[in-house]
Amino acid sequence: MEMSVFNIGLQFSQEPSGRYYSDTNKRSGEAFREEFLRKELEALQPDEKITFIMDDGVEGYGSSFLTEGFAGIVKYGYMQASEFKRKIEFQYSDSDFKFYADKIIQYISEAQFNSKKYVPTKPKTK
C-alpha cells in the first residue's frame, strides 16, 4: 500500500489553533481542512493512505481545531467517516500525542455525515 505523508508542523503551522478563518486565519482548523486536507485526500489513490506527523514542532492542539479540521470532512459531506478513517494514520515520537490522534478518530466517528452546509469564513482578498 502506498503512503503519503503530511507534516503538520512543517507543512501547515507550528501553532495550529482556532476553528475558523475568522479566528486565527491561516492557522485555523477551517484553513487546514480547506487548503490542505481536502487536497491531500483528493490526491490519494484508492488504496493509498495519508500519514500525519503530529508532533514535529507542534506543542499541542485544541479541540476546536481538531474538530473543525478533521471532523469537518465528514460534517460537510466530503467523505464518509468510515472511509476517511481508513485513509488516515498518525505518527508521533512523543507518546503523549496519541491522545490527539485518539481524539481525532473520536471526533470523526461522532460527526454526522453532511449534517451542515459549509459557509466559508475566509475573508475575501481584494
Added chain:
Amino acid sequence: MRADLNCISIGSNNQTIACDNATGDFSLQSAFAFEPIPHIQAIEELSSSFDQQNFLISQVQQFSDLTNKLNFTIDRQTELMVHGKSLITTLESVNDTLSSTPKGSLSEVIIGALFSVIAAFTFNLIYWYLVDKKKKLSSSIARLNTVLDAFEKTATEYWYFSYHIRHSKSNKIKEMKMKAEHRILRQSKSEIVKLIHRKKTKTEVDAELTELLSSLFDSATGGDFESSERKEDLKRVGEIIKICTQIRMITAGLNT
C-alpha cells in the same frame, strides 16, 4: 512430869522452876516442844518426789519439742534435695541442647542459613520497594492536583468572560497555558497509573482518569476556543469545575 497418853506423841512438855528477883516467889513454868513425826517426813519426801517428777516431765516435754523440730528440718532438707536433683537434671538437658550441634550435615546447615539470609533480604527489599512506591504515588498525586488547580483557575477565568480585543494577549496566554497544563495532567496521570500496585485498580483508575481528562479537554478547548467570536459560557465553566472535582475525588481515594 511427863504425861503418857494412849495417843501419838507429837512433842514433850518441859517444866522449869523460876524465882522472881523482886519478890522472891517461885513459879513453875512449862514449855512444850514438838518432836519430828515420821508421817510428816514421808509427806515431805513425797512432795519432794513430786517436784522432781514435775521437773522430769518438763524436761521430757522440751526434749519432745526438740525432736519434732529436728524431724521438720530433716523433712525440709529431703524435699529440697529432691527439687535440687530435678533442677540439675533440667539444667543438664538445656545445656546438652544448647551445646550440641544441629542434626544434619554441615552443607545443610549452611544452605539453611543462606536461605534464611536471602529470605530476610528479599522481604526487606520488597518492603522498601512498596514504601518507596507509595511515597512516589503520593508525590505524583500532589503534582497532579497542583496542575489541576492551575488548569481549573485558568479555564474558568477564560470561559467566564467573553473575548475582548483589549484582553487578546492575556487570552492568548490563557489558551497556551490550558493546552500545556492539559498535557502535564495527562503525563501525571500516566505516572500515577504506573505506580498503582494492584492490577485491577490500575486498569480502573486509568480508564476513569483517561475518560475524565478527555472530557476536560473537550470542555476547556472546544466550542469557540481560540476564537475572537467567543462568548462567556457559564455552562462550560460548570462542566470544567465538575470534572476537576471528579478527578480530585479519584486521586484522593488513591492517596489513602
